[in-house]
Structures are given as structure tokens and as C-alpha cells.
Amino acid sequence: MASLVATLPSPSSAPRSASDFFSDPYESHPSWFKPSLFLSPGFDSESYISELRTFVPFDTLRSQLRSHLASLNRELVDHINRDYADFVNLSTKLVDIDAAVVRMRAPLLELREKINGFRGSVEAALFALRNGLHQRSDAASVREVLELLLNTFHVVSKVEKLIKVLPSTPSDWRNEDDNSLGRNSMNDEIPTQQDGTTMRETQSMLLERIASEMNRLKFYVAHAQNLPFIENMEKTIQSASVLLDASLGHCFIDGLNNSDTSVLYNCLRAYAAIDNAKNAEEIFRTTIVAPFVHKIIAHETSADAAGTSGDELENDYKQIKHFIAKDCKMLLEISSTDKSGLHVFNFIANSILKEVLSAIQRAKPGAFSPGRPTEFLKNYKASLDFLAHLEGYCPSRSDVTKFRAQAICTEFMKQWNVGVYFSLRFQEIAGGLDSALTSASLVFIQDYDSDKPISRNLMLRQSVSLLESLQSCWKEDVLVFSAADKFLRLTLQLLSRYCNWVSSVMNTRKSNANPSPGCEWAVSATAEDFIYIIHDVNCLVSEVRGDYVGHISHYLSSCSSEVLDVVRKSMLQGGESLENVLPLVTETIIEVIVDKSVEDLRQLRGIIATFMMPNKPLPVRHSPYVIGLLSPLKAFLEGDKARHYLTHETREELLLGTVTEISRRYYELAAELVSEVRIIDNY
Known part of the structure; x- marks a missing residue:
């Protein structure tokens, strides 16, 4: 105690109060130093120091920490001095502490021994339980594998028995006699009628059953891979699969040739069961669709060689539509039967459209060429109509979406290069106007037919060329609906080109500079010449804002009201741009008269x-x-x-x-x- 008292500060060295006016209080700290962080449960001295050292020098940090340590020591001494009597009495109250500790230790040690013993017994029971569960799990896994192998063996055996009763070719179905039927070891499951149609239906039902078993077999094999038993049976399974495909193909072809609805339905369900829709689609394409399409295209190609027609497709599509309605409708209806499970087939795209595209590419590749814009557009519209006709066989909107998403449908649409077609039309339409506007003289229309709306009001060839170009953009034999936005942009560009021509003419007249192409006549033009420009511009404004907008809206009637509003506003702005050149022409006329x-x-x-x-x-x-x-x-x-x-x-x-x-x-x-x-x- 004496040593502790000796450490107490003297009155002269007492800590200064926080209100000391002549020096900083001890409690003052820099803003970056927060002593309260030392009391947080997750305080880490290393991370705290490394964080502060990024912006505080090490010497400053060390000085501040030492200052804080001295402050804590002084605070500790203050607490001891304040409660000194209690601190001294603490030692007097602690009497015979060691004896009390010894008395308390004995029951605690006994309790520890009991807990350790109980823990050991629990751990042993837990280990035994876990071991038993593991053995049970292993046994269950082994049993599952064994059951899987047994099921696989039973299915393989069943498939082999069913395959044995299958005839090898369709002709055998009609020529089987009683001896061949006697080979059937499953007479209770398979009908034994000798009628050809009945036999065909019986075989299709048998194939459907085999396909169902093969589907089960694929499931078992997929869950029992890398097992020796399965590997030994792979050849047998593969052989059965090949034989099933061949027999199913023969049965499907025979059903198609004889238009047997029951056989077709059973075969399609068999194909769906073994997930082999592509094979059915390919058989239908090569057996039914291809001969007819080749006959049509070959006939048209020979006629082309004789010079009677070109690469037109409209007549071909008409015959193909008739063929679909006559020879394909039955299969399409079967495959689209509601809740039949045959939605996996898409004969429209993968059989009919695929064969049509292949035949056109082989026999009439020129039909896809945009180099002849008129023929290209006619074939393109006929093709779109043909696709719409095929979509009519889709029973629902989701099926239409599925048809459009097919790869062959996308490939068919890629053949029609609408971008190149528009470029050719752009050069044709814009080139005609540009050649008229670059004429060195103002071309007047002398003789004109009053029955034609273009020539009835307009007096200048340049204005007539503009209106002809504008109307060409929206003709049925020019416009492509999928490129309507491009043709609308071309329409506005034509109006802008004409406005620029009028502005250039007026500026040439005022500045007397070297005239640009198409403005040479402005230097010597009279005031009467500009009358025709004012008259034609007024007629063009009336036409653009009137019948022309209605003509465009008629072609775009299938679009939404928002699209139609945008188109209408764009054309009205085009008419406004024409009106804006009228003051320039008026000023030019005034200038010519004033100069004279x-x-x-x-x-x-x-x-x-x-x-x-x-x-x-x-x-x-x-x-x-x-x-x-x-x-x-x-x-x-x-x-x-x-x-x-x-x-x-x-x-x-x-x-x-x-x-x-x-x-x-x-x-x-x-x-x-x-x-x-x-x-x-x-x-």
C-alpha cells in the first residue's frame, strides 16, 4: 500500500481540468483518434493501426497512443484514490479462500467425470447409429442397382420377344401364313388376323409397344452407365434399336401409302416414345413430299428451258397448296390432335417447307435473286402467302410461334435479301428524280393528259418526277411491307432533295455564283419561270397532305395506331418543308421585278x-x-x-x-x- 500511495500524484502535479484556459485538456484528441473503438468487442489492434497509418504518420500515432496510455494510468489512480477505503477492506474480507476453493473443487471434479463418461457412451451410440445408417444406405444403393439391372434385363428380354414376331418387310405383313403366326409366343397379346389392314394395324400397335419398352430401356441404361452388365448388353440394345427404327419406318411408309389413320397414329406415338421425331419427318419428306415437289419443279424447269416462263413461284405454290390439302392434311391433323402427345412433330416446317426450299434452291435459284426486282418481289410475296397458308394448319397461336422459330423457317426467310432489293429500288427511284433535278434547264410539260393526276396540275418535269418517285415508293409492285420504314425514309429523302433543289436555285439566282448542277437555268430565268415553281410546290403540298397520306395509311393499316400517327406526322412535316421554300421563291420573284x-x-x-x-x-x-x-x-x-x-x-x-x-x-x-x-x- 505504501508503494501505491507513493505513486499518487502530488497536488502540484494534479491533472488539469478540461476547462483549463492555459493548456489543452487531457481529454482532447484529434478527430481521427477515437478511444471508444478500443472498447468494441471486435477491436483488432493490427487492423486499426494499419488503417490509421494510411493517413497518419507513425510518430504521431505512437505519440498519441502514449498520451492516451498516460491518461488511462492517471484515471486508474484517480479511481483508486476515490475508493481507497473499499480497496483496503477488500483484502481483509478475503479470509480462508483456499479452503473454500478445495471444498468446491471436489464436487466439480466428480461432475466432470460423470459428464465425460456420459459423453463417451453417447459418442459410441452415435457412431454405431451412423455406421448402421451407412450400411443401410449402401444396401439400398446396391438393391437399387440390382433392381435396375433386373428391370433392364426384363425389358431387354421383352423387347427381344416382341421383335421376334415382327415381319422384316411390309410385304411379309400381307403374306404371312399360319406358320409364321405360329411363331408368335405371345398369342394372348397380339391379334392374329390375316387381313392386310388388320395385320398392318396390329404391327403398328406392336411397334408402339416396343417403342414404349425401348423408352423404358433408355431410361434404365442412362441410370446404370459404366456397369459391366449394361456394357455387355449394349450390342443387343443397339441391334434392337436399329431393327425397331427399320421396322417402324416400313410400317410408317406403308401407313402413308395406304392412308391408314390408325397405323399413322400408332407409328407417330412410337416415334414420340423413342424421341425420334426427326426420322418420321424425314420419311414423310422423302416418301410423300419430295416426289410431288420434284415433279412440279422439274416440270416448271423444263418449261423455263422452252422459254415459256421464268423463275416464278406463284404457280408452284398453288399446286403445292392443293397437294397439301389433298395428301398431307390427314397426317397434319393427326399430329396436331389435342392432348395426343404428338406436339413434338413439325411436318409443316421440317418436311414440307424443307423440301420446297431444297427444290427451289436446286431448280430455281434465280427466284431468290433481287437483281430482277419485279420478279423478286412477286416471288417474295408469293412465298409469304405460302408461309401464311402453312401457318393456317397450326392449331394454335403457340404452334404458329413454334413454326416461325424453326431453323428451316429462318433459313427460308434468309434467302430473300430484302436489303439488296431495297437498295436497287432506292437507286431506281432516287436516280430518276436526281437525273431530272440535275437537268441544265427548266423542263416544261407541253402536252399532257388531263386524266392523269400527275400531269393534270404540275407544270414542270422536275415536279412530276418527284411525284412519280413518291408514288413509286408505295406501289404494290414495289413496296415490301417488312421494309416499309425504309421506304418511308426514302419518301422523306425525296421531299428533302426537291426542297434542296429549289433552295439551291434561289440562292444561285441571288448570289450569281457558279451554279451547281441543275441550277444553271436560274441565272437567266424570268419571273414567269418561278411562277411554275410556286404553282408546283403548292400542288405537291396539297397532294402530300391529302391523298398521299391516306394512300400510305391504307398500306400500313395493319400497324398500330401509334405507328400510323408517327407516319402521318412525318408526312405532314415533309409537306411543311415544301411550304418553307415558298418564301424563297417569292423573294426571288420580287427581286427580279425590282431589278427590272x-x-x-x-x-x-x-x-x-x-x-x-x-x-x-x-x-x-x-x-x-x-x-x-x-x-x-x-x-x-x-x-x-x-x-x-x-x-x-x-x-x-x-x-x-x-x-x-x-x-x-x-x-x-x-x-x-x-x-x-x-x-x-x-x-
Whole structure:
């Protein structure tokens, strides 16, 4: 105690309070140092120091920790001094502690021995239980494998017995006699009628049963792989599978040739049981579909060689449709029977469409060529109609989706390169307009048929070419519905090209720069020439916003209302872009008339000479130039072209604009002359 008391601080070295005004309090710490973290249960000194060292120097950290340690020591001493009496009494109260510990230790040791003994017995029982469970699991696994092998053996034996009663060829089914039927060891399971149709149905039922057993056998083999017993039976199983496929194929072909619904139904269920739908689809393709399709295509090809027709497919598709309705409908209906389990077959795609595509690729590859756009589009639309006809045999919408997702259907659609077709049409349509707009002169339509809507109102060949190009984009023998967005974009591009041509012509007239191709005529054009442009632009705006939009909407009627609204707005914007070029044409006409009118204003300078002449009487009549100042404007507005092709509003606009510009020119020239006269008077 004396040593502890000796360590107590003297009054002079007492810790400073937190309110000491002359130094920092002991409790103050940097913001990065948080002593409360030392009391957390998961505190780790190494991670804490490594984290702080990333932004605090080591010396600073060590100094701060030492300072905190000194603070803790002082706090400990304060606690001892505050409760010193209790601390001293603690040692006096601890009397005979060792004896109490000895008395408590004996029952604790006894309890420990009992617990250890009980734990040993529990562990032994647990080990025995686990060992028994493991043995039981092994026994169950062995039993399961044994049962699997036994089931496999029984199924193989059953399949072999069933196969023995199968005739090798369809002809044997009709020629079997009583002796062959006597070979049947399962007379209680297989009918023994000698009628050909009955025998065929009996064999199909037998094949369906064998297929069901083969399906079970595949299941057993899949769960008993790498076992010697199964490996020894692989050849037997493979031989049985090959024989089943051959016999099932013969039976399926015979059922197709004889249109036996029961046989076909049984064979399809057998194919579905052994998961071999592709084989049935291939047999139907090669046996029924291929001979007829080859006959049609070969006949058409020989006719092509004689020069009677091209690579058209429409007639071929008509005959194929008739063939499907006559010779394929029965099988298609059987395979699409509701709740029959035959949904795995897709004869429409993998038999019919596959053979049709193969025959076209082999005999008529030119049908897929977009190099002849008219024939290509006709074949493409006929092909889409043929696909729609095939989809009509799908019993539900999900089956239609499944048909479209088939690889052969995707391959069939890939043959039609619509992108190349559109590129050719683009060059054809846009090229025709571009050649008309790059003409060095303004081409007028002299003789035209009033019955044709294109030629009835428009006066310039350039405008007629635009309208013809616009209408070509949406003709039935040009438009491809799947590329309607591209044709809409081409339509807007044609309108933009025409607007740019009009703008370029007007700018060439104003700037007198080197004209670009198609604008050469603007340099020498008269005001009457621009009347035709205003007239044609107004007619084009009326056409685009009227019947043309309705024509497009009719072709896109199957689209949603949102799509139709976007198309309608796009075309209205195209008409607006045409309207936006009208002010440029109007300004050009005004400029041409003003330039011709102000030529007489040059006589205004003669006033100065007359004013300077001595003994000149005062003027009592108007100047001679006044009479002809508005003559060009009057002649223009009263001309037949302006009265016939310009609206009243347009003529009023031209009148106001021209008079305003002439007045401005007159004012500028008069102001200049007055200024000159004043300078002369000052001298």
C-alpha cells in the first residue's frame, strides 16, 4: 500500500481540468483518434493501426497512443484514490479462500467425470447409429442397382420377344401364313388376323409397344452407365434399336401409302416414345413430299428451258397448296390432335417447307435473286402467302410461334435479301428524280393528259418526277411491307432533295455564283419561270397532305395506331418543308421585278443636271421615269401566267413586297441625290 500511495500524484502535479484556459485538456484528441473503438468487442489492434497509418504518420500515432496510455494510468489512480477505503477492506474480507476453493473443487471434479463418461457412451451410440445408417444406405444403393439391372434385363428380354414376331418387310405383313403366326409366343397379346389392314394395324400397335419398352430401356441404361452388365448388353440394345427404327419406318411408309389413320397414329406415338421425331419427318419428306415437289419443279424447269416462263413461284405454290390439302392434311391433323402427345412433330416446317426450299434452291435459284426486282418481289410475296397458308394448319397461336422459330423457317426467310432489293429500288427511284433535278434547264410539260393526276396540275418535269418517285415508293409492285420504314425514309429523302433543289436555285439566282448542277437555268430565268415553281410546290403540298397520306395509311393499316400517327406526322412535316421554300421563291420573284423596275430610276440623277442649268423653268410635270417605274410589276401581275397559276394571296404578297422594295430603293437613291445637292450648295 505504501508503494501505491507513493505513486499518487502530488497536488502540484494534479491533472488539469478540461476547462483549463492555459493548456489543452487531457481529454482532447484529434478527430481521427477515437478511444471508444478500443472498447468494441471486435477491436483488432493490427487492423486499426494499419488503417490509421494510411493517413497518419507513425510518430504521431505512437505519440498519441502514449498520451492516451498516460491518461488511462492517471484515471486508474484517480479511481483508486476515490475508493481507497473499499480497496483496503477488500483484502481483509478475503479470509480462508483456499479452503473454500478445495471444498468446491471436489464436487466439480466428480461432475466432470460423470459428464465425460456420459459423453463417451453417447459418442459410441452415435457412431454405431451412423455406421448402421451407412450400411443401410449402401444396401439400398446396391438393391437399387440390382433392381435396375433386373428391370433392364426384363425389358431387354421383352423387347427381344416382341421383335421376334415382327415381319422384316411390309410385304411379309400381307403374306404371312399360319406358320409364321405360329411363331408368335405371345398369342394372348397380339391379334392374329390375316387381313392386310388388320395385320398392318396390329404391327403398328406392336411397334408402339416396343417403342414404349425401348423408352423404358433408355431410361434404365442412362441410370446404370459404366456397369459391366449394361456394357455387355449394349450390342443387343443397339441391334434392337436399329431393327425397331427399320421396322417402324416400313410400317410408317406403308401407313402413308395406304392412308391408314390408325397405323399413322400408332407409328407417330412410337416415334414420340423413342424421341425420334426427326426420322418420321424425314420419311414423310422423302416418301410423300419430295416426289410431288420434284415433279412440279422439274416440270416448271423444263418449261423455263422452252422459254415459256421464268423463275416464278406463284404457280408452284398453288399446286403445292392443293397437294397439301389433298395428301398431307390427314397426317397434319393427326399430329396436331389435342392432348395426343404428338406436339413434338413439325411436318409443316421440317418436311414440307424443307423440301420446297431444297427444290427451289436446286431448280430455281434465280427466284431468290433481287437483281430482277419485279420478279423478286412477286416471288417474295408469293412465298409469304405460302408461309401464311402453312401457318393456317397450326392449331394454335403457340404452334404458329413454334413454326416461325424453326431453323428451316429462318433459313427460308434468309434467302430473300430484302436489303439488296431495297437498295436497287432506292437507286431506281432516287436516280430518276436526281437525273431530272440535275437537268441544265427548266423542263416544261407541253402536252399532257388531263386524266392523269400527275400531269393534270404540275407544270414542270422536275415536279412530276418527284411525284412519280413518291408514288413509286408505295406501289404494290414495289413496296415490301417488312421494309416499309425504309421506304418511308426514302419518301422523306425525296421531299428533302426537291426542297434542296429549289433552295439551291434561289440562292444561285441571288448570289450569281457558279451554279451547281441543275441550277444553271436560274441565272437567266424570268419571273414567269418561278411562277411554275410556286404553282408546283403548292400542288405537291396539297397532294402530300391529302391523298398521299391516306394512300400510305391504307398500306400500313395493319400497324398500330401509334405507328400510323408517327407516319402521318412525318408526312405532314415533309409537306411543311415544301411550304418553307415558298418564301424563297417569292423573294426571288420580287427581286427580279425590282431589278427590272429600278432601271428607270437611273434617270433620277438627271434632276441634278437640270437643276444646275441656268434659265431653266420650274418643273410642272412628273419625270419621265415615273411612268415606267411600276410597269414591270403591272405587266407581271396582269399576265396570263400570274392570273392562272398564282392565288390571290400570293399576288397580293408579291405586290406588297415589290412596291415596298421599289420604294426603299427610291428612298435610298433620292436621299443620296439630296445629299449631293447639299454639298454642291455649300460650295
